Amino acid sequence: MLKLDIENSTQQRKLEYLVLSLIVLVLYKLFYPTIDGTIFSIVNDFLIYISVAFGFYYASEFTSKRLSNPISLVLNVGILTAILFFLTSLSSVLFDSFRDIEEVSGLGYTFISIVVSLIFISFTTYILSVIRELFFLRQKRPTEKYFNVMLVVITIASVSATLAYIFEDLKFVEKTFYVVSIVVIVVNSFRVSWIAFLTKKEKIFLLVLSSIMSVLFSLISVSLSETNIVEQVLFNFSTGVNVFIKLVMLYSNVYFGIVFITTLFHLPTAGAFDQKSEEVSSLIDLSKLMTQVLDFKELGDSITLATNNVCNSDSAWLVTEENGEHELVSVNNIGYIEADGITREILKEIELPINKLVTLNKKAVKVKVKEDSRTFMFHSLVIVPLKVHKKNNGYLFAVKRQKYYFDVDEKKALGAFADYAAVALENAKLIKESIYKERLESELDAARNIQSRILPDETPKCDELDVEALFVPAFEVGGDYYDFFKLDNNRLGFVIADVSGKGISASYIMAEVKGIFESLSRVISSPKELLIKANNILKNSLGKKDFVTAIYGVIDIKSGKVVFARAGHMPLLVCSGKDIKSLQPKGIGLGLDSSDLFNSNIDNMEFQLNNNDILILYTDGVTESQNSYNEDFGDERFYETIISNCEEELSVLTNKIFRKVSLFSKDKEQHDDITLVLFKWKNNNKMIGEV
């Protein structure tokens, strides 16, 4: 806002200076219509130069703002030229009626002379300002000094003309600088690179315009160099400005002449240039798109649309490749079903993977799609692989139906474009994947949450039995479950189970399993019967691939008698002194078989615990923990750890086992839950007896 104000005020000031200098000039002219005497003519010309300078600066305010549209600037100049030409021709016609200029003196002549001169001076100034802007347009190197040198030389030529008028001897200075000016003007007329960046339409328009303008300028220049009435008027007005106008007219003439010739030479390549800039802008659009588009489909549509622009193809479509399977993502100017059929036919014939751009144009490409009576005819078909980091993500197809092949440039452009498109697609894919991953993680969080709520908060406490439980969940939540049920004052039910599968589905099954064991434990006392019942329920609710392994048992706290049954689970271990027994009664996993086979293949097993015997339940997460050589922790290491620490407190033993397992598998990610449940029975009766 502030900047705008400043700009406005400087513009205002420039206008004020200009108006002020013009008023002074006009007043001076009215008082001293004819130039006689040294001082008068110097003051006269000085005033005019000041006005021209202010005018030039004020004009550049306008011209510099319209740089984006050089054609309109040129058109402005054209209109001004036409008016100037009209004035000069009109005055030539009028020349006959005013045979003698001297006759037409007095106030009338003064007034006309001022008006005509001011028109010429202001137009010339504006034209010079326009050429200055065109001169700098699209210049890559600093060329300001060339133009400034020209301005200085023209000024010197004009001033010396003023001086030569007063001092006849200085005529040669004027002539010299006049010639120098012409040379500099010609040198400065070759700054026309802006023409190249015009569209074809604009170039045609410019060609017509510049041809008319250069003719008009040369006619004006010619008539000004003759003793024409306008020339006389200008000469009388100011000798210096007369030279200035002549030189600017000459400059305009040469400049627009060169513009005409340059445009003429640019015209044949204008179409190609347009296409190039179309390609460039397509690439720019796409690179913008890359950062914006999150939607895969939307991105695909933009890519196929841009493909047609980039390589002048008639139709384009995009096929992605994942695990060797192809999927048509987007089509442009072709039916979805057609494109899909054609893609399948062509990919069948071509040896995959394609590593670089492939062109098919043996006269014409005919594609016959299965179950379609039509034959698709293309004159040329190009397939570009979309590669990122040497991985192929798909193919971009472009076809021409008309009788043209893809030329080298079009293929190059398409190749470059495909690189961009591949990266854009890869980005979109990564974003999609990261969204998916986030969702997966939140799902896993939910699963962990369920799991932690299902497992008991604490282990039962009683004098005769130490109970320890350790549960270490894997990242991808496994389905381990353990629980304790206080059946009556003496009996404690226990369960350990492992649900097949992982993640949220496993944790849901786990919740179901908990419900089943919690309710069945209250009504069925035989572990075998309980597991048979559990199997009946689970077989109906589990999926085909799911199963649950479990051990259910009941321990009599007072007597140390244990009854348990096993349904496909890891064996129950009993550590007695330095001896480990692995108890594995027969039993099929829950949910594997619905009927008699399960019922007839499960047995209860009973045994008596001795004082300080340890009972160990575990899941395969313990023994199947692997080290970096893919070796299992295994039974042997497990048993050895138990035996060597069996005299420790139960909590210490539990920790020792866990430390051993985690140390063993420290280089590998834990991929299943680890669960350990340990009981240590103390024979209180015996102890009392001994004491």
Added chain:
Amino acid sequence: MADFKVSSREQGQICIIDVGGYLDAHTASELEKEFEKLIEDGQYKVVVNFSDLNYISSAGLGVFMAYVETMREHGGDIKFTNLKEDVYSIFNLLGFPILYEFFDQEEDAIKKFNQ
């Protein structure tokens, strides 16, 4: 994770699937694809040769459970042969030998089918 390999060959009416490496949740889908193909072709008598298999997880076991019913309904079966000891112990722990037929050698399974 170590690789998993699966391939199938035909011997008369019977299809033999060779599995090798590590069969777990990540590789189970490859084995599933193989079974899908067999069902599509109407091939229901299957022998799975485990001679190169080093490890099987619960998800791997699930694959056989998922397809055995279909095979049996069509008069076929899935039979297991050439299991390494520790792989067999996983099957055994779960009670699979009660539900499925296991053989030491591939030929024995084929013989059983041809009976």
